[in-house]
Amino acid sequence: MSLLMENQFCELPPDKAIDTKTFLDTVSHIPAFFDCLGSKVFSIIKSDINGNITKIRAVYVTNPAKYTTLEDILVAEREAHGAEWPKIGATLALMWLKRGLRFIQILLQSLADGDRDENNPNLIRVNITKAYEQALKRYHGWIVQKIFNAALLAAPYRSNFLKALSKGEEVKEEDCLANMRQFLVNYTATIDAIYEMYTNLNAELDYTV
């Protein structure tokens, strides 16, 4: 489980404020996750998520002192952009990034929980579909949903996916799942806090692409 374990998210402080620099440094390892899916089809998604991270970082570096926490960025952009906000800037990038992160979270959680298709125990389509339905589907029009269904056919076998997450090392499945559960603790708390922030600031949009 090296890929995830080597890049664990930090525990949140009691006020759940997320330090921008720490977040960016940790999350920048997440796009590599899509390489574990094996097919080049997914490199498209990797670029989209990479783009989100680049956009947030670009805002952050203009004034690190001002943008110490993710909330600082959203609040500043709300001031700066008027009616265009929240469909703009790092606010928009993080809005989509959190959905991709949630997708990954639910996928890993579903694997850790042992959800599986008993007729095809070495496929992860049920887990991917669960993650897609909960994290992304409602933001996708019917054509992108069709594209998702086609892309699903490129999903790797369960065993290959777990092996890739362990960077090719032969790790026992139980150890891999235990590492996953460990990783999910702070990862899930961080994503939950970002979602909560979008709700509190009224920054969430539900248009479809």
Place this chain on the structure above:
Amino acid sequence: MSLLMENQFCELPPDKAIDTKTFLDTVSHIPAFFDCLGSKVFSIIKSDINGNITKIRAVYVTNPAKYTTLEDILVAEREAHGAEWPKIGATLALMWLKRGLRFIQILLQSLADGDRDENNPNLIRVNITKAYEQALKRYHGWIVQKIFNAALLAAPYRSNFLKALSKGEEVKEEDCLANMRQFLVNYTATIDAIYEMYTNLNAELDYTV
């Protein structure tokens, strides 16, 4: 037909050498073409093509005097990279870029030639499919081909596409097609010359994604 007419390709010299700087400046307007397809589904493709151009430009700017023509780049990379070439660097980026350019060329040519589905005269699916089959299909595995078929459903109506190419101006269809034919002259010659160069240098690959 402003989008294309304002950014015409240059006539090639007799030796068909393509000046790198001129090519990059002209081709950098092409990704906007995908916005004319109307759906956000196509912005993914736009990024892929933008990535190709960025990659070629990144090589060019390291030494403009050395990389005066596109062929200079390929020859230098062949020297520099040994067995990894041609699946590397600007050679790889231009290999894929030329396929996207060919796709657009065949699509425009097919519209200019009046190919259409008599039962659905305001759809351009036949034209897009023709372009896809000739320029890209053989480089795509079956999953990406399925994704193409889903994406095809997001193709715009013929009338809207022609209007978007004219940047929203009400141009008579015949004028729009005449502009297209005009644009295609140097554009097609340039693409043909790039394909010829890949054949001559034995730089073409036919792996699928």
